[in-house]
Amino acid sequence: MTNDDFKIFSPSIPTDPGIYQYIDAEGKILYVGKAKNLRNRLASYFGEKKYQLAKTKVLIRHSHHIEFMIVGTEHDALLLENTLIKKHQPRYNVMLKDEKSPLIYICIKLERFPRVFLTRKTFKDGSVYFGPYLQKFRVEQIAELIRKLFQLRTCQLNLSVENIAKNKFKPCLEYHIKNCAAPCVALESEESYNRKIEQIKNILKGNFAAVKNHLKEEMARAAEEMKFEQAHALKEKLALFEDYQGKSTVVNPNIHDVDVFAIADDEKEAFVNYLKVVNGAIIHTYTLTLTKNLDEDREMMLAFAIQSMRERFNSITKELIVPFHVVLPENDLIITVPKIGDKKKLLELSEKNVQYHLLQKRKQAMNAT
Structure with a gap:
């Protein structure tokens, strides 16, 4: 598709929210995107060539035509875009x-x-x-x-x-x-065995207080029933658990259940760090690598990574701490962009981790050349 082709096509493009698809000559979807205003968004791909990214030029060169679908809201566009990307896995997304x-x-x-x-x-x-x-x-x-x-x-x-x-x-x-x-x-x-399984689930969910209370109650019951050997064994288990708990990274016991995300990027890749915080303790951390294919902005990449990691780690946490506002398909999420306090410190910790990851990748690339 050329700029002249687009000029002919442009007046027929609506100004509504929707999704658009770049299609090649064989009918294969090359790229799926969303827009608040379809005409304005698509026009941005066909501006002055000196301002176009190399990958955008390649996409346009390989595209035979563009298809679009109007939806009711930007949120609907996001949902449909997400579904189509998962289904077709377009080359340039x-x-x-x-x-x-x-x-x-x-x-x-x-x-x-x-x-x-x-x-x-x-x-x-x-x-x-x-x-x-x-x-x-x-x-x-x-x-x-x-x-x-x-x-x-x-x-x-x-x-x-x-x-x-x-x-x-x-x-x-x-x-x-x-x-x-x-x-x-x-x-x-x-019944006794299943009680232990419930406590194991509490540990894996980061509900340390519940496990600690359970061990204390069992120890008190054993002592009351004069089962002193059993009470001593439970005391040792409690000490073992408290030692493990003490080694967990505790940020603030008042921060109960949040997902924290931070992003860093260069010309080719983006990295998103994820911290899972339950009852004030960081119980999980992971950094995801994304390959850039077009002119994706940081908001788009962070939103994509958040959806991917929450799905991958089966997270149902309702509050997300992020460096800037992102639009996500789930309507019931609380998006927090902290400026001060412990939540800001959590975000800074995630940012420190993702910047370290980026620097390590750069060092590896330099050593490989």
């Missing part, structure tokens, strides 16, 4: 860069007396998955804490009511070294 580091999840298996284990694969089998975690040492640290706090089974036995009632199993070595409470021979009830 912002793309997530493949990360070579494998991601790890913690799985709570859907079964009686659930096993809890690390995995690199997820299945839609009703099991509960937490993560993904990028840092292997971090997830192994959490798994080790769970193992020490709660006696869980690791076997793959079918612990059905019938099998246990028929005495099909015998306690294994894990029971004798006190790593498992032997639910296979009814030495632990399903």
